[in-house]
Amino acid sequence: MAGGSTSGGSVKADTYAGVRHWLLxxxxxxxxxxxxxxxxxxxxxxFLTKEFRGGVVWEFNLAAYDKFFFDRGLFGDEAPRIxxxxxxxxxxxxxxxxxATLVSLLIGFPTAYFIATRPTTSRALWVFLIxxxxxxxxxxxxxxxxxxxxxxGPLNAFLxxxxxxxxxxxxxNTDVAVQLGLFYSYLPFMVLxxxxxxxxxxxxxxEAAADLYASRWIALRRVILPAVKPGVIAGCILVxxxxxxxxxxxxxxxxxxxxxxxSLIEDxxxxxxxxxxxxxxxxxxxxxxxxxxxxxxxxxQARAKAAGGEV
Amino acid sequence: MNxxxxxxxxxxxxxxxxxxxxxxxxxxxxxxxxxxxxxxxxSGCGKTTLLRMIAGFEDVTEGxxxxxxDEIEGLPPNKRPVNTVFQNYALFPHMSVLDNVGFGLEMRGxxxxxxxxxxxxxxxxxxxxxxxxxxxxQLSGGQQQRVALARALAPxxxxxxxxxxxxxxxxxxxxxxxxxxxxxxxxxGITFIFVTHDQEEALTMSDRIAVMSAGExxxxxxxxxxxxxxxxxxxxxxxxxxxxxxxxxxxxxxxHAICHLGxxxxxxxxxxxxxxxxxxxxxxxxxxxxxxxxxPSGVESLKGIVKENIYLGTDLSTIINLDEGPDxxxxxxxSERGNKRIFEPGxxxxxxxxxxxxxxxxx
Ligand SMILES: Nc1ncnc2c1ncn2[C@@H]1O[C@H](COP(=O)(O)OP(=O)(O)O)[C@@H](O)[C@H]1O
Ligand SMILES: [Mg+2]
Numbered sequence: 001m002a003g004g005s006t007s008g009g010s011v012k013a014d015t016y017a018g019v020r021h022w023l024l025x026x027x028x029x030x031x032x033x034x035x036x037x038x039x040x041x042x043x044x045x046x047f048l049t050k051e052f053r054g055g056v057v058w059e060f061n062l063a064a065y066d067k068f069f070f071d072r073g074l075f076g077d078e079a080p081r082i083x084x085x086x087x088x089x090x091x092x093x094x095x096x097x098x099x100a101t102l103v104s105l106l107i108g109f110p111t112a113y114f115i116a117t118r119p120t121t122s123r124a125l126w127v128f129l130i131x132x133x134x135x136x137x138x139x140x141x142x143x144x145x146x147x148x149x150x151x152x153g154p155l156n157a158f159l160x161x162x163x164x165x166x167x168x169x170x171x172x173n174t175d176v177a178v179q180l181g182l183f184y185s186y187l188p189f190m191v192l193x194x195x196x197x198x199x200x201x202x203x204x205x206x207e208a209a210a211d212l213y214a215s216r217w218i219a220l221r222r223v224i225l226p227a228v229k230p231g232v233i234a235g236c237i238l239v240x241x242x243x244x245x246x247x248x249x250x251x252x253x254x255x256x257x258x259x260x261x262x263s264l265i266e267d268x269x270x271x272x273x274x275x276x277x278x279x280x281x282x283x284x285x286x287x288x289x290x291x292x293x294x295x296x297x298x299x300x301q302a303r304a305k306a307a308g309g310e311v
Numbered sequence: 312m313n314x315x316x317x318x319x320x321x322x323x324x325x326x327x328x329x330x331x332x333x334x335x336x337x338x339x340x341x342x343x344x345x346x347x348x349x350x351x352x353x354s355g356c357g358k359t360t361l362l363r364m365i366a367g368f369e370d371v372t373e374g375x376x377x378x379x380x381d382e383i384e385g386l387p388p389n390k391r392p393v394n395t396v397f398q399n400y401a402l403f404p405h406m407s408v409l410d411n412v413g414f415g416l417e418m419r420g421x422x423x424x425x426x427x428x429x430x431x432x433x434x435x436x437x438x439x440x441x442x443x444x445x446x447x448x449q450l451s452g453g454q455q456q457r458v459a460l461a462r463a464l465a466p467x468x469x470x471x472x473x474x475x476x477x478x479x480x481x482x483x484x485x486x487x488x489x490x491x492x493x494x495x496x497x498x499x500g501i502t503f504i505f506v507t508h509d510q511e512e513a514l515t516m517s518d519r520i521a522v523m524s525a526g527e528x529x530x531x532x533x534x535x536x537x538x539x540x541x542x543x544x545x546x547x548x549x550x551x552x553x554x555x556x557x558x559x560x561x562x563x564x565x566x567h568a569i570c571h572l573g574x575x576x577x578x579x580x581x582x583x584x585x586x587x588x589x590x591x592x593x594x595x596x597x598x599x600x601x602x603x604x605x606x607p608s609g610v611e612s613l614k615g616i617v618k619e620n621i622y623l624g625t626d627l628s629t630i631i632n633l634d635e636g637p638d639x640x641x642x643x644x645x646s647e648r649g650n651k652r653i654f655e656p657g658x659x660x661x662x663x664x665x666x667x668x669x670x671x672x673x674x
Pocket of ligand 2 (some may be wrong): 355358
């Protein structure tokens with residue numbers, strides 16, 4: 001590892017071609033053991049048979065996937081019908097994550113733009129301020145959110161005192177609470193990539209747009225947004241993907257009726273009531289969906305790059 | 312000044328301050344309709360600032376700017392019928408060349424297809440039709456420069472502002488573009504305000520030039536006036552090559568001032584108001600107004616020794632040290648040198664000039 005630091009200066013890159021593999025070996029090892037390894041285990045487990053006190057029996061079959069998509073009645077002997085329970089949980093999760101992403105974008109974009117247009121000296125401070133809440137554990141933040149939002153909480157107390165409402169708003173245990181929780185959990189993941197993109201953005205382009213009779217709104221839509229699009233896409237992915245698999249916010253803020261993918265999977269591995277192969281299969285299905293989203297995004301970006309020379 | 316053509320841009324006592332720092336100190340100038348007007352000055356003298364105030368990107372701290380008689384302070388940039396060719400071009404990287412050029416037209420209400428069609432015509436004007444579909448990053452610097460020009464010309468602004476548009480181009484391309492710009496200005500009849508720090512460029516292209524320094528207007532006039540009759544030391548020194556010498560005025564007599572150069576040499580030049588006997592001032596003599604000979608000739612002759620000959624292609628530059636006095640640079644065009652003697656270093660020569668070649672300057 002220490003050898004890597006000597007490669008600077010005018011030394012030709014080829015000099016280290018031989019050792020490069022060995023210098024990269026630790027990284028490869030870590031990636032293999034903590035990323036690829038567990039994924040393989042999950043993939044294998046999703047094809048195993050459930051053992052009743054949690055755990056698995058080493059018999060390969062498609063039962064877990066079958067359970068996810070098909071309903072064969074209580075005893076498993078009826079003609080298969082589509083099982084909507086899990087599909088609808090997935091659908092709701094996608095919707096919740098999408099709304100959380102949209103809210104993050106609507107709040108995060110102006111925030112990022114604001115920070116990126118401050119004088120260089122104060123930008124670091126603003127970025128730091130944005131990340132401060134995230135030094136606190138996610139669980140604690142989510143519980144605090146519940147306290148803020150509950151019927152007798154400060155938010156309702158404030159709204160009641162101003163006379164905007166005369167009945168406390170029920171927010172906790174609704175979709176809105178989950179969306180707010182997700183939005184709050186992942187906002188920095190939206191702000192930071194957009195901030196980086198806007199910081200790179202050449203503001204003289206906005207001046208050129210104004211010079212050519214574009215209003216601010218049109219300049220934003222036609223010039224600024226296309227230029228910072230890679231940052232926006234990165235931010236959306238970084239918020240959408242963890243939101244989709246999140247279980248803390250849905251569990252704590254959404255209550256029993258607002259079950260999401262994360263909670264469904266978590267339940268399969270908790271205590272003795274779980275179904276490990278089913279949890280693994282649900283995870284693999286989620287993973288496939290995420291991969292599809294990422295591949296589509298990457299393809300589109302690559303195509304834009306190929307067409308434009310630069311994005 | 313002639314008053315027939317209307318005034319396109321009238322800057323009246325414009326002051327620009329950035330906090331404590333004053334970038335422009337009470338600038339007043341009028342730019343005529345259909346004029347190729349140049350703001351010339353060294354880097355940091357406030358040219359871009361003035362241009363940005365006209366375009367609407369900077370507000371005017373004090374004073375007013377009028378566009379064809381209307382005060383424009385308060386109008387945002389997108390409401391001013393003025394377009395800019397930016398120094399770095401600022402082309403929209405994600406749009407094709409054609410869409411870049413059509414952008415302003417579209418913003419002014421043209422339909423997409425109309426904007427494309429008229430954008431295409433303007434592209435033809437700058438000879439870039441074959442690149443219409445490319446992205447700006449796929450063009451050379453010179454081509455990008457022309458796209459920027461086409462984009463700013465397409466909406467037919469009343470005034471076109473050009474901020475050092477040629478500074479990034481190599482010499483040959485720059486010379487070609489200078490001529491092309493001049494032609495475009497004549498063809499379109501649009502008032503051009505051109506910014507440059509290159510005095511040669513300014514002399515080549517402009518109807519009139521405003522020389523600026525440190526936020527102040529030094530001189531405004533036609534290229535010839537500024538070169539031949541600089542008002543002050545800064546202008547004489549900045550425009551073209553000159554022999555700038557410190558002298559003391561010994562005597563003023565009948566409109567002529569006799570100036571002492573040191574080492575017993577003296578020169579007679581036309582007296583100037585505000586320069587009195589006994590003051591130490593500068594005189595400027597253009598090197599091409601001097602000629603060498605082995606015997607005194609012309610109205611003024613100064614004796615000296617050749618120090619060095621520098622071959623400049625079209626010209627020969629000879630540096631001559633006056634006996635115990637200052638150095639003079641003499642420029643001889645190579646075409647006329649055929650029948651003139653070349654004095655080698657060490658040779659004794661006379662530096663000669665006609666009356667009026669040396670000009671007294673206020674500081
Ligand atoms: N936004 C600004 N804040 C403070 N000073 C500025 C600003 N813009 C320009 N200046 C200063 O004003 C002076 C003139 O700048 P500029 O008009 O860009 O000069 P030029 O275009 O002639 O090179 C410079 O000294 C520059 O540092
Ligand atoms: Mg400038």
